[in-house]
Amino acid sequence: RLVQASIAAEDADFFDHFGIDVLGTVRAVTKTVIKKVTGKGKVQGGSTLTQQTAKAVLISAEGYKESTAKTIKRKIREALLARQLEQQLTKEEILYLYLNNVYLGHHSYGVQSAAENYYRKDVKDLTLAEMALLAGLPAAPSSYSPFSAPEKAKKRRQYVLDQMLAKGMITQREFDE
Numbered sequence: 001r002l003v004q005a006s007i008a009a010e011d012a013d014f015f016d017h018f019g020i021d022v023l024g025t026v027r028a029v030t031k032t033v034i035k036k037v038t039g040k041g042k043v044q045g046g047s048t049l050t051q052q053t054a055k056a057v058l059i060s061a062e063g064y065k066e067s068t069a070k071t072i073k074r075k076i077r078e079a080l081l082a083r084q085l086e087q088q089l090t091k092e093e094i095l096y097l098y099l100n101n102v103y104l105g106h107h108s109y110g111v112q113s114a115a116e117n118y119y120r121k122d123v124k125d126l127t128l129a130e131m132a133l134l135a136g137l138p139a140a141p142s143s144y145s146p147f148s149a150p151e152k153a154k155k156r157r158q159y160v161l162d163q164m165l166a167k168g169m170i171t172q173r174e175f176d177e
Helices: 002-010 022-038 049-062 064-068 072-088 091-101 111-119 128-139 150-166 172-176
Strands: none
Touching: 002 049, 002 091, 002 128, 002 150, 022 072, 049 064, 049 072, 049 091, 064 072, 072 091, 091 111, 111 128, 128 150, 150 172
């Protein structure tokens, strides 16, 4: 269920794409250029789970500052590495890397660390609602923190559950519970 929640929250087409969201990447690059040129607008992401995994690899290899810079160069490097990951690993291996390395706030890297941090549980013992909350964190861990922003965290959790229901990943009964 945690895998499904993560896919529903971050990349519904994960099993169908080749690692890169071309339209999302073009949109993100365009908005970044507009922001740099005009000083207006908002920089945004456009990353698949594979691209987010590539970003995590780059952070490990090169450090946080260089690997999270809002630049076209960084986005291109991330896309190239995402393609390499897709060619050399299975989708399941990419998900494994993602779920065990993604930053989930409050010094938690990976879902096991986050399960212990937020719920004092092993990841295998989480409820569907708890999994949905963790799956919603990567978008903005500080903004959706159940510790510092509980209402935003609940709304994000609801979004993840809504996506899971809409995509047939859970039943209406599971959703209601």
